[in-house]
Amino acid sequence: MAPPRKRSLGLALALLLLIVSLVAGAPPAAAGPISPKPPHSPNAEDINTLYWIGLVAIVLLITAVNVALLYAVRRYRADRGAEPRQVRSGRGIQLRAGAALGLLALVLFVLSIVYTEKAREAPPTGPNGLQASSTLLAQRSLKLPPAGDPAPLRIDTTGQQWLWRYDYPNGAFSYYRLVVPVDTTVVLDLLSTDVVHTWYVPELAGKFDAVPGKINHVYFRADEEGTYFGDAATFSGASYAAMRTEVKVVSPDEYQSYIEQQKRDIDAAQQHVIEELKGGTAP
Amino acid sequence: MSPTPATTIAPVRPELVGDGFPSKPRQRWVEIATSADHKSVGRVLITAALGFLFVAVIELLLMRLQLAIPENVFLPPQTFNRLLSLYGATAIFFFALPLAVGFFYYLVPLQIGARGTALPRVGQTGMWLFAMGALVLYASLLFTPPEAGVNPLPPLSDIAFTPNNGTDVWLASAGLATLGFVFLAVDLVSTLRTMRAPGMAWRRMPVFSWAGAISSWLLLVIGPVMLAAIAMLMIDRNFSGIFFDAGSGGAPLLWQHLSWIFYSGAYMLVLIFALGALAEIIPAFARRPLFHRGTVIASLAAIAVLGTLSWMQNMLSAPISIGWMYFAMTMSLALIVPFGLVLFNLIATMFGGTLRMRAPLLFGLGAISVSSIGLASEIGHSMVAVAWQLRNTTDATAATHYALVGGAVFGGFAALHYWYPKLTGRTMGESLARISFWTMFAGVNLAFFPLFLAGVEGQVVDAYKFYDHTGVNAYNMIATIGSFVLALGIVMTLVNAVRSLKAGPVALPDQWGGESLEWFAPSPPPPYNFDVLPDVRSPAPLRDIRDAVAERTGDRARAGRTGQPVA
Numbered sequence: 001m002a003p004p005r006k007r008s009l010g011l012a013l014a015l016l017l018l019i020v021s022l023v024a025g026a027p028p029a030a031a032g033p034i035s036p037k038p039p040h041s042p043n044a045e046d047i048n049t050l051y052w053i054g055l056v057a058i059v060l061l062i063t064a065v066n067v068a069l070l071y072a073v074r075r076y077r078a079d080r081g082a083e084p085r086q087v088r089s090g091r092g093i094q095l096r097a098g099a100a101l102g103l104l105a106l107v108l109f110v111l112s113i114v115y116t117e118k119a120r121e122a123p124p125t126g127p128n129g130l131q132a133s134s135t136l137l138a139q140r141s142l143k144l145p146p147a148g149d150p151a152p153l154r155i156d157t158t159g160q161q162w163l164w165r166y167d168y169p170n171g172a173f174s175y176y177r178l179v180v181p182v183d184t185t186v187v188l189d190l191l192s193t194d195v196v197h198t199w200y201v202p203e204l205a206g207k208f209d210a211v212p213g214k215i216n217h218v219y220f221r222a223d224e225e226g227t228y229f230g231d232a233a234t235f236s237g238a239s240y241a242a243m244r245t246e247v248k249v250v251s252p253d254e255y256q257s258y259i260e261q262q263k264r265d266i267d268a269a270q271q272h273v274i275e276e277l278k279g280g281t282a283p
Numbered sequence: 284m285s286p287t288p289a290t291t292i293a294p295v296r297p298e299l300v301g302d303g304f305p306s307k308p309r310q311r312w313v314e315i316a317t318s319a320d321h322k323s324v325g326r327v328l329i330t331a332a333l334g335f336l337f338v339a340v341i342e343l344l345l346m347r348l349q350l351a352i353p354e355n356v357f358l359p360p361q362t363f364n365r366l367l368s369l370y371g372a373t374a375i376f377f378f379a380l381p382l383a384v385g386f387f388y389y390l391v392p393l394q395i396g397a398r399g400t401a402l403p404r405v406g407q408t409g410m411w412l413f414a415m416g417a418l419v420l421y422a423s424l425l426f427t428p429p430e431a432g433v434n435p436l437p438p439l440s441d442i443a444f445t446p447n448n449g450t451d452v453w454l455a456s457a458g459l460a461t462l463g464f465v466f467l468a469v470d471l472v473s474t475l476r477t478m479r480a481p482g483m484a485w486r487r488m489p490v491f492s493w494a495g496a497i498s499s500w501l502l503l504v505i506g507p508v509m510l511a512a513i514a515m516l517m518i519d520r521n522f523s524g525i526f527f528d529a530g531s532g533g534a535p536l537l538w539q540h541l542s543w544i545f546y547s548g549a550y551m552l553v554l555i556f557a558l559g560a561l562a563e564i565i566p567a568f569a570r571r572p573l574f575h576r577g578t579v580i581a582s583l584a585a586i587a588v589l590g591t592l593s594w595m596q597n598m599l600s601a602p603i604s605i606g607w608m609y610f611a612m613t614m615s616l617a618l619i620v621p622f623g624l625v626l627f628n629l630i631a632t633m634f635g636g637t638l639r640m641r642a643p644l645l646f647g648l649g650a651i652s653v654s655s656i657g658l659a660s661e662i663g664h665s666m667v668a669v670a671w672q673l674r675n676t677t678d679a680t681a682a683t684h685y686a687l688v689g690g691a692v693f694g695g696f697a698a699l700h701y702w703y704p705k706l707t708g709r710t711m712g713e714s715l716a717r718i719s720f721w722t723m724f725a726g727v728n729l730a731f732f733p734l735f736l737a738g739v740e741g742q743v744v745d746a747y748k749f750y751d752h753t754g755v756n757a758y759n760m761i762a763t764i765g766s767f768v769l770a771l772g773i774v775m776t777l778v779n780a781v782r783s784l785k786a787g788p789v790a791l792p793d794q795w796g797g798e799s800l801e802w803f804a805p806s807p808p809p810p811y812n813f814d815v816l817p818d819v820r821s822p823a824p825l826r827d828i829r830d831a832v833a834e835r836t837g838d839r840a841r842a843g844r845t846g847q848p849v850a
Contacts, residue, residue, distance in 0.1 A: 033736045036672060047668045054663040061619075061662075065626055065655040069648060072633035076569070077640065085635035089575035094624065098578075101623040105616045112612060112666040119668040120605065161444075190602075195439040196535060198600055198675060202741040206671020209601045211536060212438055213529025216602040229753075233600075233675040233743040235367075235432040237439055238360050241746035 040203045040228065040249075041220035046119035047206055053111050057104065119206070122152055122185050122219040129184030129221070130252040152185035152219065159190065159197030159210035161236060162243035172262035177246045181255035182225050188218040195237065201230030201247050209234060222249040319403035320810055321474075324410045324467075325389025326706060329699075331417065332382035335373050336692070337777060338421075340770045342370040347730075351763040353751035363747035364430040365449070369420070371433030372453060376460040377417050379691040380549060383556035384467050384502075386698050387495035389706065391471055393801035394492045396480025396819065398812045401473035409466030416459030419452060429453035432745060434546065435516075437527035437538045442520045451520060458513040461545075465506035468499035475499070480800070482819030489799040489822065490573065493580045494559025498552045501587045505548030512541035536601060543594040551590030553687060554654065555583050557694025558625050561647045564701050565629050567795045568644040569636025574628040576822060582621035582628075589618050599670040608667045615665035622658055626651060642716035643795070646697035649724055654689025657682050660735065675745075678738025681731045688727050688769075696720075696776055703783065704790030708806045711787055715779040723772030729765025733758035798823035 034055065039045040125131070130153060155178070156167035166188075167173045180186045190199055192210035200207035205220040222228075232243035250258065308314070315323060346366050349358040358366070392400055400406055423429065429449040431440040440450045475496050479488070488496070516538065518524035525531035527538050558579075566573045573579060595603065595611035629651060638644065660682035663669045673679060704710045734742075737758040742749055749755055793802040802825055804812050817824050 034739060036739050037741060044672075047672050050666055050668045051663070051672060054666050054669050058659040058662055061623070061659040062656050065630070065659075066652055068630045069652055072630055073638065073640070073648065076633055076636050076638050078570075078637040080637070082637060084570040084637045086571065087635070088572055089578075089628070089631065094575050094578045094628075097627050098620055098624055101620045105619040108619075108662065108666065109613065109616050112616075112668065113609065116605075116608075116666070116668040119671070195444055196436050200675075200741070200743065202672065206668065207600045207674060208671070211529075211602055213535065214602040231741070231743045231746070234436070235364075235439070235745040237444060238364065238430075240364075241360070241748045244750075 037202045040224050040226070041205060041222055042123040043119045043121075043205050043220050044203060046115050050112060050115035050119070053115070054108070057108055061104075122187060123221040125152065125185045125221065126183035128182060128252075130181040130255060152187045153180065154187045154189060155180070157188040157190050157199060157210070157218070159192040159194075159199065159232070159236075161194050162232070162239040164197075164199065164232075164243070164245045168259045168262070170259050170263055172259045172266060174262060176244070177248055179248045179250060179255060179258050180222060181252040182222055182249050184252065185219065185221050190216040190218060196234050197236050197243070198233035199230070199245070200233040201228050201245065203228045204247060207233050222247075225249050225251065319407040321388055321392050321400045321403065321406060321470075322706075322808060322810075322812075324406050325385045325387075327410055328381045328385025328388065328413065328467075329706070331414070332378050332385055332695075333699075333777060333780065335377040335381075335417070336773065339370055339373040339378055340773055342366050342373065343766055344770055346370065347763040347766040349747060350749065350759050352760065353753075353756055354748050358747065360747045361430060364432070365428040367745055367747075368429040368432055368435070368449070368453060372420055372429070372457060374687075375546070375549060376457050377413075377420070379553045379687060379695075380460070380464055381413060382691060382695045383498065383553055384464055386556065386560070386695075386702065387471060387491075387498060388467055390702065390801055391492045391495040392474055392478065393705075393804055393808060393812055394489045394799045395475065395478065395483050396800045396803075396813065396816050397474055397478035399478075400470050401477050402470045405466050406470035409463040409468075409470065412459050412463030412466060414463075416456040416461075416463065419459060420456035423449065423452040423456075427452065434542055436542075437516060437519065437535050438529070440516060440520075440538075441527060451517070454513050454517050454520075458510060458517075461506050461509050461513070464502050465510070468502035468506065471495060471499040472503065480816050480819055483800075484819075487819055487822045490562035490576060490579055490583075491559040491799070494555050494562075494583055497584050497587050498555050501548050501552055501555075501591065505545045505552075505591060508541050509545035512538055512545070515541075536598070536603070539598055539601060540594065543597045544591060547594040547597070548587070548591040550683075550687065551586050553694075554590075554622075554658075554690045555586055557650050557654065557690035557697075558583060558586075558629070560694055560698040560701065561629055561650060562625075563797065563799065564643050564647045564697055565632050567701075567797050568639045568641060568647075569633045570639075570796070571632055571636035572798075572823065574631040578624050579628050582624045585621040586618065586625075589614050589621065593618065593665070596665050596670070597674075599667055600674055605667075612665050612667050615661065619662065626655065641700075641795075642711065642713055642720070643697050643701035645717065645720050646693050646700055649720060650689050650693035650697055652689070653693050653724070653727055654686050657685025657687070657689055660685065673738060675743055676738035677734040677742045677744055680744050681734035681738060684731045684734075685727070688731070692773065693723070693727075696723075699776075699780065701795065702801075703780070703787075704794040705801055705804075705806050705808070707784055707787070708790055709783055709787030710790045710794060711783040712779050715775055715782075719772050719775035719779060721772075722775060723769055726765050726767075726769025726772050730762050730769045731765070733761045733765070737762075793825065798826045800824055803828075 036048055036051055039048050154169065158165040158167070163175050165173060165175050166178045188199065190208055190210040192212045194212065197210045198207050199210060199218055204222060205218050208216045208218045210216060226249055228247045228249070230245045230247070232240065236243065315327060318324070345358065346363060349355050349363055388406060427447045427449040429435070429452050431445050431450045431453065435450055435453055438444055475492070515524065515526040519526050519528065525533040527533050527535050529535055562573055562579050593611050593614035595607055596615045599608050599611065660678070663673055664679060664682060700711050700716060737755040740754045742753065742755045749759065790806045792805050794806065803817065817828055821827055
C-alpha cells in the first residue's frame with residue numbers, strides 16, 4: 001500500500017505548488033482574468049498589491065482544504081477493507097493547528113493595515129500636476145500631505161438618483177463626466193441629496209459611499225491622461241444600473257480651460273434665463 | 284417476565300398509551316395546523332424551506348436570464364428589482380434560516396433525549412409567525428411586491444423614495460419571520476436548559492445539538508436587533524418617524540449597523556448549522572469518532588461571536604472611521620481560526636476512517652468544498668483596502684453564494700439525506716441523489732466562479748443590466764448557463780425527496796450507525812419520542828449500547844473498539 005499513498009501525496013503537493021506559484025509568481029499584468037483593472041493612481045496600486053497578497057492566502061486555504069478532502073476520499077474508502085482507526089486528537093495537535101491558523105490571520109492583519117494605511121494617504125501632487133494653492137481643512141478620516149506641498153484639488157461630488165454632479169472650485173459644475181488634471185491630488189468630497197450611492201472607478205480608487213448627512217472622501221492622483229469609467233455600486237432604486245460616471249484625466253492646462261469654459265457656459269445660460277424672466281418670455 | 288435491562292431508566296408515560304388516544308385520527312391538515320409537537324413543527328419548517336428554495340431558484344433563474352447578455356431588455360428594471368428583493372428575502376428568511384431552525388427544532392429534543400420541548404406552544408407560535416411572514420411576502424405579488432433591494436437601506440426604503448407599500452410588505456414579512464425564529468429559539472433554549480435526559484450533561488451533548496444551542500442563543504441576540512430596526516423603519520414610513528432621516532437628525536447608517544448585525548449573525552447561523560450537521564455525518568460515515576469534539580464545539584461558538592461582531596465588514600466603504608474598519612477586519616480575520624479548526628477536524632476525522640460514500644457524505648463533502656471557496660474569498664472582503672475595490676461587486680455575490688449555497692444547500696441537503704429516514708421512515712433514492720449531487724457541484728462552480736472574475740473586472744451587484752465592452756460578457760453568459768445546471772440539480776433532489784416519501788426503501792431506526800440518541804427512537808419517532816431511554820454515560824450513547832451488546836454476545840471483533848484519546 002505504500003507506493004500509491006506516496007504517489008497521491010506527491011501529486012497533491014505538486015498541484016498545490018503549481019497553483020501557488022501560478023498565483024504568486026506570475027506578474028500581475030500577465031495573470032489575465034484574475035487580475036483587477038490596471039491601477040492608474042498610487043492608491044489603486046496599494047489596493048492592488050494587497051489584493052494579490054489576499055489572493056495568495058485565499059488560494060492557499062482553498063487548495064489546502066480541497067486537496068486534503070480529495071486525498072482523504074481517495075485514500076480511506078470503505079472498500080479498502082481496513083478497520084477504522086478509533087483514535088481521537090490530543091490537545092497538542094489542536095493547539096498547533098490553531099496557532100498556525102492564528103499566525104496566518106496575524107500576518108494578513110498586519111499586511112492589511114500596512115497597505116490600507118498606504119492606500120489611505122493622499123499622494124502629494126507631482127511636478128506635472130496642477131499647482132493650486134488653497135487652505136486645507138483637517139480631515140478625520142483622510143491623511144493629507146504636509147502643509148508645504150501643493151494643496152489637493154477638492155471637488156464636491158454629489159450623488160443623486162441617478163446621476164453624479166461634480167462642483168469645481170471656480171463654481172463650474174458638470175454632470176456624469178468628471179474632468180481632472182493629471183498628476184494632481186484630487187479629493188472628492190462625497191455627498192448625497194437623496195439615497196445612499198457609492199462612487200466607484202476601479203482604476204483610480206476604491207469605492208466610497210455617499211450617505212445623506214455625512215461627508216465621505218475619495219482621493220487619487222491619476223498618473224496618465226485618459227478616460228476611466230465607473231458604476232454606482234449601491235442599489236439605489238429603479239435606474240440604478242444606469243447611474244454611471246466617467247473620469248476624464250487631462251493636462252492641467254486643458255483642465256483650467258475646461259472649467260473656465262464650463263463656467264462661462266453656465267453663466268451665459270443663467271443670464272439667458274434671467275433675461276427671459278425679465279422680458280416676460282420665460283416659459 | 285425478564286428482569287428490566289440495566290439501561291432502562293424511565294417507563295412509558297402512561298397517559299400517552301391506552302384509552303386517552305382519539306380512536307379516529309384527525310384529518311392530516313388539522314393535525315399539522317394544530318400540533319405543537321416539535322417534530323410536526325420542524326417538518327413544516329423544513330418542508331416550507333425546501334419549497335421556498337424552489338421559489339428562490341426560479342427567481343434567480345429569471346434574474347440570470349436578464350443578465351445573460353449585455354444591456355438585455357428581457358425584464359424591465361422594476362420587475363428585476365422586485366425579483367431581486369423577493370429573492371433576497373426568500374433565500375434568507377424563508378429558505379436558509381427556516382431550514383436550519385427546522386432541523387434544529389426537529390432533532391435537538393431527540394438528540395438530548397427529551398420527550399418534547401419545554402414550551403411547545405411558543406415553538407408552534409413561532410412556526411405560525413413564520414408562515415404568516417411567508418404569506419405576507421407572496422401575497423404581495425397580487426398587489427405591490429417589494430422593490431427596495433436585498434437589504435432595503437434607508438433612505439431608499441423610506442417613504443420618500445419608495446412610496447408604495449412594497450417596502451412595508453418586506454418589513455412585515457421579514458419581521459414576522461424573524462419574530463417566529465426568536466420564538467422557536469426561546470423554546471429550544473428552554474428545552475436544552477431543562478429537558479436533557481438523565482446523564483446528558485452539556486459536555487456529552489452531540490455536536491449538532493451544541494450547534495442548535497449556539498444558534499438559538501445567537502438568534503436571541505440578533506433577532507431582536509433586526510426587529511428593532513424593522514420597527515423603526517415602519518415608524519419612519521408610516522408615522523413620520525425620523526430614526527433614519529438625516530435631514531431631521533436621524534442616521535441612515537443606523538439601519539446599516541442594525542441590519543448587518545442580523546445578516547452577519549444569520550450568515551454564521553447557517554454555516555454553524557451545516558458544520559454541526561457535518562460533525563454528525565462524517566463520523567457516522569467514516570466510522571470514526573470526531574477528531575476533537577471540544578475544539579469543534581468551541582469553534583462553533585467562536586464563529587457565532589466573531590462572525591456577528593464583524594458586521595461592519597459590510598460597511599467598509601461607508602463613512603465610518605478607520606478604527607471601526609480595522610475592528611471589523613480584526614473580527615473577520617480572526618474567523619480564520621475557528622473555521623479552519625472545524626474544517627481541519629472534520630477532514631482529520633476521515634483520515635484513518637473507512638468512508639462509505641453514500642449520499643449524505645457526498646453532499647457533506649460537497650458542502651466543505653463549496654463553502655471553503657466562499658469562506659476563503661471572504662478574507663479578501665475583510666481586508667479593508669481590498670474591500671474598497673471588491674465590495675458590492677459580483678465578487679461579493681460569488682463569495683456569499685459559495686459560502687451559503689455550500690452551507691444551506693449542500694449542507695442542508697446532506698442533513699436532509701442523513702435525517703430523511705428519521706423524518707419519514709424511508710430513505711432517499713441513492714442513484715438520483717448521486718446524479719443530483721454532481722449536477723449541482725458542476726452547476727454551482729459554473730454559476731458563481733465566473734462572477735468572481737466579473738467582480739474583479741468591476742461589475743457591480745444588484746444591477747438590472749451590465750454594459751457591453753466592459754469585459755464581462757462571457758462571465759455572465761457562463762454564470763447564466765451554470766445557474767440552470769445548478770437549478771436542475773437542486774430540483775432533482777427536491778423530486779427525490781417527494782418521490783421517496785412513498786417509494787423510498789423503508790428505513791431502520793438506526794439507518795446509518797449513528798451515535799446520538801435520535802437513532803434510538805423508531806423512524807419516524809412516535810409523538811412521545813422514546814418509550815425508554817438509555818443511561819447516557821458518554822457523548823456516544825448508541826456506541827455504548829453496541830459495545831455492551833458486543834461484550835455480552837462475545838463479539839470480540841466489535842468489543843474493545845471504543846475510541847481512546849491519543850496523547
